[in-house]
Every structure is written in C-alpha cells, then in structure tokens.
Amino acid sequence: MKQILFLLATLFVVSCNTAQSTKGVSMTRTEYAKTITAEDLKTHLYIVASDEMEGRDTGSKGNNMTANYLRDFYKKNGIASPDNAEDYFQAIDASYFSRMKEPKPSQNVLGFIKGSEKPEEVIVISAHYDHVGVDKDGNIYNGADDDGSGTVALLEMAEAFQEAVNDGNGPKRSILFLHVTGEEIGLYGSKYYTENPLFPLENTVCNLNTDMIGRIDPNKEDSPNYIYLIGSDKLSQDLHDLSEEVNKKYINIELDYTFNDENDPNRFYYRSDHYNFAKHNIPVIFYFNGVHGDYHKHTDTVEKIEYELMETRTRLIFQTAWEVANRKDRITADKL
Numbered sequence: 001m002k003q004i005l006f007l008l009a010t011l012f013v014v015s016c017n018t019a020q021s022t023k024g025v026s027m028t029r030t031e032y033a034k035t036i037t038a039e040d041l042k043t044h045l046y047i048v049a050s051d052e053m054e055g056r057d058t059g060s061k062g063n064n065m066t067a068n069y070l071r072d073f074y075k076k077n078g079i080a081s082p083d084n085a086e087d088y089f090q091a092i093d094a095s096y097f098s099r100m101k102e103p104k105p106s107q108n109v110l111g112f113i114k115g116s117e118k119p120e121e122v123i124v125i126s127a128h129y130d131h132v133g134v135d136k137d138g139n140i141y142n143g144a145d146d147d148g149s150g151t152v153a154l155l156e157m158a159e160a161f162q163e164a165v166n167d168g169n170g171p172k173r174s175i176l177f178l179h180v181t182g183e184e185i186g187l188y189g190s191k192y193y194t195e196n197p198l199f200p201l202e203n204t205v206c207n208l209n210t211d212m213i214g215r216i217d218p219n220k221e222d223s224p225n226y227i228y229l230i231g232s233d234k235l236s237q238d239l240h241d242l243s244e245e246v247n248k249k250y251i252n253i254e255l256d257y258t259f260n261d262e263n264d265p266n267r268f269y270y271r272s273d274h275y276n277f278a279k280h281n282i283p284v285i286f287y288f289n290g291v292h293g294d295y296h297k298h299t300d301t302v303e304k305i306e307y308e309l310m311e312t313r314t315r316l317i318f319q320t321a322w323e324v325a326n327r328k329d330r331i332t333a334d335k336l
C-alpha cells in the first residue's frame with residue numbers, strides 16, 4: 001500500500017498537465033489491476049478458509065464470522081454499503097433455508113461502488129462465501145478453492161475499484177460486490193437476491209460470477225495458464241466478444257470453453273449462482289477452474305492454491321468488469 005501511495009503522489013506531481021481525472025491522477029486501468037496481488041489474496045484466504053471459520057456452513061458461527069470479516073474489510077477500505085442494505089448485509093430468514101435439517105438465519109454481504117455517469121446501471125460481481133461445514137468425524141471443510149478463492153477475489157477487485165474512485169477515475173456504471181450465502185445447499189443466497197434485488201433487475205447489466213479460481217484441473221496441468229468460461233455467449237454475443245477482446249488486450253490467458261458446451265454432462269451452467277441471474281435474462285459469465293481431487297473434500301485447503309494464477313484470473317475479471325462499466329453502450333442480452 002505504501003508503495004502505491006508513493007507512486008500516486010509522484011504521478012500527481014509530474015503529470016498534472018496530462019491529468020485524466022478530476023483529481024489529477026492519471027493511473028491506468030492496468031495499474032489499478034496490478035494492485036490485485038497474489039500476496040493480498042493469500043492473506044485474505046488464510047483467514048476466510050481457516051479452521052476458525054469451521055467450513056462456513058450456511059447460518060453457522062463460522063459463516064457469520066466470515067460475513068463480519070467481509071463487512072469489516074469494506075468498511076476499513078471506505079467501500080460503501082448499498083443504501084438499501086442493512087449495513088452491508090441482506091438478511092435472510094431461517095425459514096428460507098427450509099431444506100436444511102436445522103435452518104438458521106444467514107445473510108448476503110454487499111459492497112457498492114457507485115457509477116459516476118450511469119449509477120442506475122449495475123454490474124454484479126458475485127461469489128458464494130458459504131461452504132459445507134464440518135462432517136460427523138470433525139473434519140473441517142475449509143473450502144479454500146470453493147469458494148474462498150472467489151470470495152477474496154471480490155475483496156481485491158473492490159479495493160482496486162475504490163482506489164480508482166478515490167483518484168477520480170471511478171467507473172461510469174455502478175458495481176455491486178455480492179457475497180452470497182446458501183450456495184452449497186442449492187444456490188439459495190443468489191436466488192434470494194434475485195427475488196429481492198436491491199437494484200432493479202432490468203438495470204442489472206450483467207453478472208460476473210467467480211466460483212473456484214485458485215486451482216488447476218488435472219487435465220490442464222500441461223497448460224495451466226487458463227480459466228474455464230461458461231455462459232458468456234448464451235445471452236449476449238456482445239458480452240462474449242468484449243470478454244475475448246479484454247483478455248487479448250490486457251491479460252492473455254487461455255479462455256477455455258470446454259464446459260460451455262450445451263451437451264456437457266456436468267451442466268455447470270446450472271450449478272452456480274450466475275444461473276439465478278441468467279434465468280432472468282441477465283447476461284452472465286461464470287469463471288471456474290474445473291474440479292480436482294480435493295473438490296468438496298476436507299482437503300480443499302489454502303496451501304494448495306496457486307496464488308499467482310489466481311492473481312492473473314482475478315485481474316482478468318477486474319478488467320472485464322472495468323470494460324463493461326466504462327464502455328459507451330450498455331451490454332444487452334442480444335441473443336434473446
């Protein structure tokens with residue numbers, strides 16, 4: 001952080017004449033993306049996926065502790081709560097989780113970056129922070145990849161966007177960072193959000209969903225610089241093309257569409273939170289590393305995460321969101 005502040009100060013001094021922003025800071029989108037680092041992702045993940053969080057089962061003590069950690073992060077970094085949330089939380093009654101044996105109340109957690117020109121148009125970046133808890137033998141399911149990885153990626157992206165806002169370089173459209181609960185029991189938190197949206201769904205431009213971005217699929221060990229994209233072309237050619245262009249220009253990893261195939265037997269398109277947005281005809285992209293030997297096992301732990309790769313993937317999602325938020329025309333569901 002100190003280094004970045006120093007850099008900002010320097011830029012301010014030497015480049016006032018060419019300032020692009022209202023505050024005279026001409027940091028580029030790539031420089032904001034670079035504030036997302038493997039080291040910071042690791043620091044957050046070692047807390048979110050620690051034994052103390054007890055596997056983050058929906059409504060459990062560890063699930064609530066994680067929610068508090070996320071809220072504290074947003075507060076500390078000056079990132080706003082949406083006006084109509086209850087201090088960064090969207091509470092969900094226990095009765096909504098009736099599918100659980102002993103349902104307890106839980107909450108979605110939300111951070112908000114208000115757009116400078118079209119604040120009513122909102123891009124939702126989501127990840128589920130719940131996982132599956134502790135088994136009868138006392139094994140803690142830390143869920144470092146699933147979906148601790150997406151959870152902490154959102155924190156780093158929000159921080160980067162907030163820095164841009166502080167410099168007067170904030171996005172034109174708004175961005176909602178949505179940490180949903182209840183995913184593992186059936187996509188409940190995202191279902192609840194889309195049934196009770198804090199911003200009208202017709203103004204929700206797209207959903208970029210991040211569920212497992214810290215590991216390597218055993219089938220990709222020979223070419224690990226990849227991420228699977230699912231759903232990008234289902235509702236919007238526009239979003240798909242933008243995503244491809246952004247990757248080529250700023251990141252350049254392999255975007256693998258293996259699981260985007262309609263006939264893929266895994267049906268991943270229907271299996272994470274973006275689907276609750278897609279079913280309302282909101283364009284989505286699901287970012288996913290694929291399954292591995294530790295998937296939904298108590299061995300999905302923090303020391304197995306590929307932090308450098310996760311950094312690259314998080315920067316890709318950040319750059320894609322930046323483009324959607326700042327381009328002249330809104331992304332539309334042009335394939336409907």
Ligand SMILES: [Zn+2]
Nearest residue numbers: 146147211212
């Ligand atoms: Zn997951």
